[in-house]
Amino acid sequence: xxxxxxxxxxxxxxxxxxxxxxxxxxxxxxxxxxxxxxxxxxxxxxxxxxxxxxxxxxxxxxxxxxxxxxxxxxxxxxxxxxxxxxxxxxxxxxxxxxxxxxxxxxxxxxxxxxxxxxxxxxxxxxxxxxxxxxxxxxxxxxxxxxxxxxxxxxxxxxxxxxxxxxxxxxxxxxxxxxxxxxxxxxxxxxxxxxxxxxxxxxxxx
Ligand code: ADP
Numbered sequence: 001x002x003x004x005x006x007x008x009x010x011x012x013x014x015x016x017x018x019x020x021x022x023x024x025x026x027x028x029x030x031x032x033x034x035x036x037x038x039x040x041x042x043x044x045x046x047x048x049x050x051x052x053x054x055x056x057x058x059x060x061x062x063x064x065x066x067x068x069x070x071x072x073x074x075x076x077x078x079x080x081x082x083x084x085x086x087x088x089x090x091x092x093x094x095x096x097x098x099x100x101x102x103x104x105x106x107x108x109x110x111x112x113x114x115x116x117x118x119x120x121x122x123x124x125x126x127x128x129x130x131x132x133x134x135x136x137x138x139x140x141x142x143x144x145x146x147x148x149x150x151x152x153x154x155x156x157x158x159x160x161x162x163x164x165x166x167x168x169x170x171x172x173x174x175x176x177x178x179x180x181x182x183x184x185x186x187x188x189x190x191x192x193x194x195x196x197x198x199x200x201x202x203x204x205x
């Protein structure tokens with residue numbers, strides 16, 4: 001039996017029916033190892049610290065359970081994903097949109113793009129914001145991104161964000177979030193500063 005055959009089926013991981021339907025449409029047959037490990041853990045409502053390289057399927061590993069657990073969109077931002085670059089933010093946004101089963105509004109908010117357009121979209125309300133740390137912090141300071149309804153914070157490629165000098169921005173963003181929320185942190189490596197972030201802001205990851 002090959003490794004693939006030993007992995008469970010998506011239908012065995014507790015995902016919501018509409019998300020399973022979306023998976024069929026996208027054409028994924030079996031979960032990758034990180035998906036098989038992370039999905040039940042996230043469906044149970046835990047924080048997650050994932051040491052994963054790119055290309056392992058970590059975007060779907062958090063997107064599928066979070067979309068399964070999310071209530072119908074109410075245009076209050078419920079998920080904030082932080083990513084190091086505009087390219088990654090766009091890629092994650094696309095993947096979330098491909099699994100978007102209940103008409104959630106999902107949008108990227110990154111540096112270098114038009115502020116006017118971002119302000120217009122934020123004013124209309126975005127259920128899932130995928131952004132780069134500097135621009136997200138800018139919106140938080142202006143009071144144009146409301147964090148009060150955030151249920152999940154996802155840090156994607158945390159070590160890359162550290163390398164790019166975003167760590168203070170991330171700490172300030174995490175500090176600005178007061179309500180109860182789950183934190184998901186993905187990183188290919190675990191430098192001290194990232195491990196400290198996990199210790200200080202995560203609950204039994
Ligand atoms: P990462 O976020 O780890 O860099 P991605 O989530 O971008 O990796 O996944 C890499 C590629 O594999 C993407 O094109 C994605 O659509 C695809 N993919 C992810 N999970 C599966 C799966 N279970 N079955 C088939 N393809 C998948």
